[in-house]
Amino acid sequence: MQRRAYAPGLAALLAAVTAGVTGLTGCTAGSGGDGSPTDSKAGSPAEAAAPPGKYRTLLEPCGSVQRSTLRDLLPGIDYLPEEQREHVYRGTAAVTYDTDRRAGCSWKADGPDASHQLTLDFERVVSYDPAVSDDDRAQQVYTGKESAAGLSAGPTAPLPSGSPADPPAGASPAGAAAAGTTPQTAGPGTPTSTGTTTSAPEGLEPRLLAGLGDAAFLDDVLTRAGSTAQRRTVSVVFRTSNVIVTVRYGEQPGRITEVPDSKELQEKAQGLARTLAEKFDE
Numbered sequence: 614m615q616r617r618a619y620a621p622g623l624a625a626l627l628a629a630v631t632a633g634v635t636g637l638t639g640c641t642a643g644s645g646g647d648g649s650p651t652d653s654k655a656g657s658p659a660e661a662a663a664p665p666g667k668y669r670t671l672l673e674p675c676g677s678v679q680r681s682t683l684r685d686l687l688p689g690i691d692y693l694p695e696e697q698r699e700h701v702y703r704g705t706a707a708v709t710y711d712t713d714r715r716a717g718c719s720w721k722a723d724g725p726d727a728s729h730q731l732t733l734d735f736e737r738v739v740s741y742d743p744a745v746s747d748d749d750r751a752q753q754v755y756t757g758k759e760s761a762a763g764l765s766a767g768p769t770a771p772l773p774s775g776s777p778a779d780p781p782a783g784a785s786p787a788g789a790a791a792a793g794t795t796p797q798t799a800g801p802g803t804p805t806s807t808g809t810t811t812s813a814p815e816g817l818e819p820r821l822l823a824g825l826g827d828a829a830f831l832d833d834v835l836t837r838a839g840s841t842a843q844r845r846t847v848s849v850v851f852r853t854s855n856v857i858v859t860v861r862y863g864e865q866p867g868r869i870t871e872v873p874d875s876k877e878l879q880e881k882a883q884g885l886a887r888t889l890a891e892k893f894d895e
Contacts, residue, residue, distance in 0.1 A: 663740065666747030666855025672892055674718035674733045675704035678885065686731050686862065686881055689724025713737065727866045727873075733889075734859040747855035748827075755828055755852040758859075762819055762832040762848075813875040822883070826851035826858070826890050831883065833875055842866050845873035849886040853893050860886045 680702055684690055690698050707717030717734040740750035759765070813819075813833045822829040829851035837843040846863040862882040864873040 662743040663746035663749070666738070666751065668737055668854055668856050668893070670713050671716050671735045671737050671856065672889070673712075674716050674735055675706050677718075677733070677889060677892060678704075678720075678731075682885060682888070683720060683731070686885070687720055687722035687729045689722035689727070689729060692724050693722065707734070714739070725867065727864050727871075730861075730863045731885075732859075732861040734861075736857045736859075738855045738857065751852055751855040751857060752828070755850070755857050758850050758857070759821075759828075759830050762830060762850075764819060764821060764830050764832075813879075817875045817879060822849070822851070825849075825883070825887060826853040828852045829886070831879060833879065835872070842869045843872050845875065845878060847875070847878040847882045849882045851886060851890060853890055856893060858886065858889055858893075860889070 683702060687701065690701055693701065701720055701722050704718040704720045707715075707719070709715045709717070714737050715735070717732065719730065719732040721728070721730040736754070738747055738751035738754050740747050742750070813835075817833065819832045820830065822831055829849065832848040832850075833845065834848075835843055835845045842865050844863060844865040846861060848862075849860045851858055860882050862878055862885070864878060866873060
């Protein structure tokens, strides 16, 4: 009789414990009332992330310039032995850690009358701020380069003579070029402490450019150190969506009395820049 009385009591106790465990399980965090998982931030408005940039990869810079263009930009190629000529055509790739984020290439050819050098730099900008789009971040980076060249946003027109520049503190022409910016500039014919001058004819001064990517500018810098020949470097920088392209084209004549022609260098640099902009849009 006692055994029969104990069994129903034990069953009731087990039923009560089971019900309690079930109730605790049904209230665990991360589950909805119907048992489906929910976000721990449920109830708070979700922030819409800024859109990514148009480009996820970059062009291969050493293969982005046709041989006919290189031959025009680097006339000294024709005077080189065939083996050296092929080496120049291939270009020298810049050393980067991620070619989908930064890539570059350079070419140089010395001729009997002058030495020419061409450098390309491609930078794909990525914003790590969800509230800032890749395009907006790229515009910020581009604006910094524009400012370093002594230019400011405004109507597309030549920069007035003598406009000031504001390069990074301690920057040198070589260091600025390596960082993807341009050296300090001054008014036409005005020497700087580094021996840098700008003497582009009127209408060819550093300026903003229209019809090239989403934003673009041109810089023209003439340098001379001591008794060496004068060297002119023309830089064309443009932004297309979240990619910033820099074309840097320079000439150094063999004779110290000669001054490289701004118009010719600028036309060739702009022509290549426009061809590259079309390639990115393909």
